Amino acid sequence: MTTWIAVAALVLAGLAIVLFVLAIRRLLSRQANVTETMLRRYDDRLAGFAQVLTDALATLQSSRPLATLELEEDPEPMVRALELARERTSADGAIALVTGGKGTPIVATVGLSESETNHIARMGFPDYRGARAIEVGFAGDLAAPEGETPVRSGLVMPLLPEDEAQSLLGVLTRDGSRRFSEEDVDGLAALVDKARPPISRALNLREADVVPELDMLTDLLDRQSFPEVLERELLRARLAHYPLALLVIDVDRLTWLNARIGIVAADGVLLELANRLRSVTHRLDYAFRLGGGRFAIVRPGSEGGDASKLYAAIRDELAANPIADAGAVSVSGGIAELEVRDDVDSFVARAEAALTEAKHVRRGSVVVSGAGAGRPKANGTLHEIAPGDVVLEG
Structure with missing residues (x-):
């Protein structure tokens, strides 16, 4: 009898252990399910929060005050x-x-x-x-x-x-x-x-600061207007990222010409030269007489190569059509293209230095300051293709 009681006790103890193990496993499984569910919900909420944050940032990006x-x-x-x-x-x-x-x-x-x-x-x-x-x-x-x-x-x-x-x-x-x-x-x-x-x-479109005055002899823009117009065009070129070229020309041997034909006749030569300049420039250009036999042309939207073509047109016109008693008149030229570091003074100084170099090399020639080496090209060049019709051209 005692033996059967001991066996029964062992069986009951084993059954209790089995039930305990099953309970523990069920509890652990349930806990795992709960944990998995909680993590899934956490991931969903985190993803939703991330989307809300992304949308909010996009809205802020598109609607932030323009004043900032x-x-x-x-x-x-x-x-x-x-x-x-x-x-x-x-x-x-x-x-x-x-x-x-x-x-x-x-x-x-x-x-x-x-x-x-x-x-x-x-x-x-x-x-x-x-x-x-x-x-x-x-x-x-x-x-x-x-x-x-x-x-x-x-x-x-x-x-x-x-x-x-x-x-x-x-x-x-x-x-x-x-x-x-x-x-x-x-x-x-x-x-x-x-x-x-x-x-x-x-x-500066509302009210132009510059009211250019005309040179009394040639009817071109005068020396006093030159720095103000050039400063305005320099600013416009930088605002719109288009090139700007400055051509300075000087009549060769003007003193000798004055002595040979007289000051009055030489003034007539300068007047005729101004007319020739008008014939080869277009309406986008600003032409100035800086004094004596020195002239300048500001070319918005043009690079040095285009200004060189303008100089060649002036030179060829003078060579093909001598001016009355003066005969063949030659001019030397200096060209500067606008660079990042330029202000009005340095821009003009480079063109003047190129002119001086041209006269030293050979009268009747032109020199381009820096030759455009190493500078990034602008988006394009502005050209007149028909009266009143201007386009950007590469």
Whole structure:
């Protein structure tokens, strides 16, 4: 009997141990399930929080106050405005085109090639007909950079008030399925509102500070106007990232010419030379008489090579058509292209130094300061292709 009781006790003890082990395993399994569920819920909540944070940051990025963008203090507000316009509309490129004052065109682009800039600038300004903005499409005939698809469409609106200048700011996309939304229009309009005052002041379109005076003998712009006009054009070139060239020419042996034909006749030579200058320059140029037989031509949108062609045209005109009693008159020239480090004084000084070098080398020749070596090329060169029609050309 005692033996059976002992066996039963052992069986019960074993069963209790088994039940205990099963209970522990069930408890651990349940705990694992609870832990897994909690971790899954934690991951879901963390992912949701991350998405909310991302959306909030995107909203803040797109709607942050434009005053914080420091357009007022930016030295190149037009280019900065283009960068912001492209960023805020997720566009592939942006362009600004302004014509005002003397009619000097200003073209600035971000994300576009020279050929694309040419094509779009050639289209001119749209008729907004009271609309805040208009969407434009392209037939795919624009030559795109290698590896890129052509520009397909764009959204454009006036950059400056109509009473200041013809203008546009446009964002462009290479995605054929992209359609600009009302949010894009609102964002672009808000940007333009903030960008207008600094761009208008920088371009000096509201009220020209410079009222050029004319030289009494030649009717070209006079020496007093030269530094002020040059400073304005230097600023405009830097704002819009287009080149600027200065050509200074001087009549060779003017003292000898005065002695040979007399001062009055020599003044007639200078007057005729001024007329010849007008015949070879175009309406974008500023021509000055600096005094004596020295003249200067400021060429917005031109590089040294283009200014060299202008000098060659002047030289060839004088050689082919002698001036009355003076006979063949030659001129020497010095050319400077605008560089990053230049101010008005250094820009003029480089052109004058090139002129001095040309006279030392050989009268009737031209020297380009620095020869353009090692300098990055500008986006393009502004050329007149027809009366009143100016485009950017590479």
